[in-house]
Amino acid sequence: MKHCASFFSVLPVLLSVLLIPEASLAQIDREAGNMISTRSEVIAQRGMVATSQPLATQVGLQILKNGGNAIDAAIGANAAMGLMEPTGNGIGGDLFAIIWHEESEQVYALNASGRSPRGLSYDELMDILEEKGEDDIPPYDLLSVSVPGAVDGWFTMHERFGSADMEDILAEPIWYAENGFPVSEAISASWRRSVPFLKDQPGAFEETFAIDGEGxxxxxxxxxxxxxxxxxxxxxxxxxxxxxxxxxxxIDTWMKENGGYLRYEDFDQHESEWVEPQTINYRGYDVYQMGGNVQGTAVLQMLNILEGFDLSETGFATAETYHLFIEAKKLAFEDRAKHYADPTFHEVPYDVLLSKEYATERRKLIGDTAREDLTTGVDVLEDGDTIYLTTADKNGNMVSLIQSNFRGMGTGFVVPGTGFSFQNRGELFSLDPNHPNVYAPGKRPFHTIIPGFVMKDGEPFMTLGNMGGAYQPMGHVSLITNVIDFGMNMQQAGDALRWEHSGSTQPTDDVDDHLTDVGLVSIESSIDYQVVRDLEAMGHDVQIGHSFFGRFQAIMRDLETGVYYGASESRVDGQAAGY
Incomplete structure (x- = not known):
């Protein structure tokens, strides 16, 4: 009788499902159809924060509730993230941000990345590498450490746009650092993998980041x-x-004692830079990205190429659409490998790279099969851990911020008493003296981390970002097209099936290198296998899973009501919250 009672208790639900048209089933079963979503968007009117760690989200939200603005909340949340997710970020790393400032009605972009040691010349670097028997800058070596720019980024944003006192912004991160916090699941897994690998590095890594020798x-x-x-x-x-x-x-004392290359002068002369964001219009939406030594230009180039195809007609997660995505990525990444570099040392040819005419010419290279021989169309004179967070406030200010140590917990070099690990972003310099991204003293290396921003009719529409090294431009394009071309809401856009292509030429390669094979396409395991077979028939090399597809956060603003829609990564520990 107990089982009968259970059956009759669910019978009304079963009957209601049977009476609902098939097209509406996705409203009930989020695993049905193409619009896969694990949860609803978070909807709020006065403020929104989305990060990959729920406690950090609450830190940012509390700052908003206490009267701080979106810039203050982003700084506080980032400080908390450096403490709570040191496997992806921290004040030993760099920062980039795109900010919509409601009062001035402008988009601002901040490059808060650090530079290489001013006292280490290219020739000295090459001699040291030869002595070490290295062909590239090794990632877990003091040669890979550049000046951390995140802290200067905080204060540069705060000086221009902040409203709360920095003491109040950092109060909760300080409390959590001193009193402790429970480590969340996905972060714990990454942390426990990192500690055995890094605990023997010179400095205070183990005493700072381990408990009884483990993560x-x-x-x-x-x-x-x-x-x-x-x-x-x-x-x-x-x-x-x-x-x-x-x-x-x-830091200066420790570097001298341990054979490092950064000096007090490198820190004293460091400063962040407000830069002109790069932008293109995609189907009526103005998409903003960071240029220079950052790979955001690749997002804009891919969208320019894809604009010539009707993606709503080819459809979401079809072989035809994936083929277009993959080929557009290959084309953009060949330019990425040759032209993206510190603009202080190299003039990036944006007038060509971002023109619709150039996109038209490159688009002609996309055929019915996978290309395996590509290079840049402009003459030339991959895995990392990162965090992305985004905030919005009651006044309409919105922040898109990304911050990283590069490789997980960075180099593992911790100066005793400081509590943070240095980044290894210097690994991403090229050693080819003819390459725009070649190492030079006082130069910013190529960066993979990119914040995204979208405007519509002169109004802020969407912040977006995802961590994941070279995957990030692909992730941005997927999120943007999921919303604009396939009509998804923000949470659906992030939860939807993801793809990734690897094997393109890298900014660390020689200037004459180019793509010589089709590379490898990775797609999440829920893909329809017929799509895999169709892609393979086009010449693509496809694997299911076995890749890293990033983690995302996003906030969308209703252009009519001003209501915010927040979304966060459901695959791991992410949380969006509003009030």
Whole structure:
């Protein structure tokens, strides 16, 4: 009788499903059809924060509730993320942000990436590499450490747009650093993989990031009082504590004692840069990205190429659409490998790369089969861990921010007493003296991390971003086309089936290198296998899974009501929250 009672209790639900038209089933079963979504968007009116760690989301949200704006919330959430997800970011790394400032009605872009040691010349670098028997800059070596730019990025944003005191912004991150927080599931898994690999690096890595010699388990309380003390110095003394005061002096001493190359002067002379964001119009939407030494231009180039195809006609997750995506990516990435570099040292030819005419010419190279021989169309004179977060406030300000150590927990070099690991972004310099991205002292290396922003009719429409090294341009294009071409909401756009292509020429390669095979296409496991067979028939090499498809956050603003729609990565620990 117990089973009968259970059956009759669900019978009304079964009958209601049977009476609903097939087209509406996706409203009930989010696994049905193409519009896969694990949960609803978060909808709120006065403010929104989306990060990959729920406690960090709450830190940003509390700043908004206390009267801070979106810029303040982004800084506070980023500080919390560096503590709570050190496997992807921290103040030993760099930062990029795109900001919509409602009062001035403008989009602003900030390049807060650091530069190579000014005292290490190209010839000296090559001699050191020869002595070490290395052909490239090794990732876990002091040669790969560039000046961390994140802290200066915080204070540069705050000075121009912030409203709350920095003491209030950093109060909760300081509390969590000193009193501890329970480590979330996906972060714990990455952390536990990293500790055995990095714990023998010179410095204080193990005492800072390990518990009994291992990374913290899921739910285990972790504290980082040294980072808390660093935050206190920043709150009371400002950015100069990091670049001209006690922290810079500690780093200078430690580098000299351990054979490092950064010096006090590198920190003293560091500054972030407000730059002109790059933009193109895609089907009536103005898409903004970071240019220069950042790969955001690839997003715009891919969209320019794809605009010549009717994606709504070819359809979501079809072999024809994937073929167009993959080939557009190959074309854009050959330009990425040859032209994206620090604009202080190299003039990036945006007038050509982002023109509709150039896109038309490149589009002609897409045929019915996979291309395996490509290079850039302009004459020339991959895995990383990152976090992306986004915020919005009641006044209409919106922040798209990305921050990274590059390889997971970075180099693993921790100056005792500071609480953070240095990034290894310097690994991404080319050593070809003729390449725009070649190493030079005081130069910013190529970066994979990109914040995204979309406008519609002069109004802010959407912030978006996803971590994941070279995957990021592909992720941005997928999110944008999922919304604009395939009509998905923000959570559906991020939850939908993902693809990735690897094997393109890299900005670290020689200037004469180019694509010589079809590369490898990876698609998440829920793909219809007939699509795989169709792609293989076109000449693509396809694997199911076995790749990294990034993690996303996004906020969309209703252009009529001003209501925010937040979305976050459901594959891991992400959370969007509003009020």
């Amino acid at each position: 913290p388990e899921k739910g285990e309380i972790f504290k980082n009082p040294d980072l808390g003390n660093t935050f206190r110095l920043l709150a009371s003394e400002g950015r100069d504590a990091f670049y001209r005061g006690e922290i810079a002096e500690k």
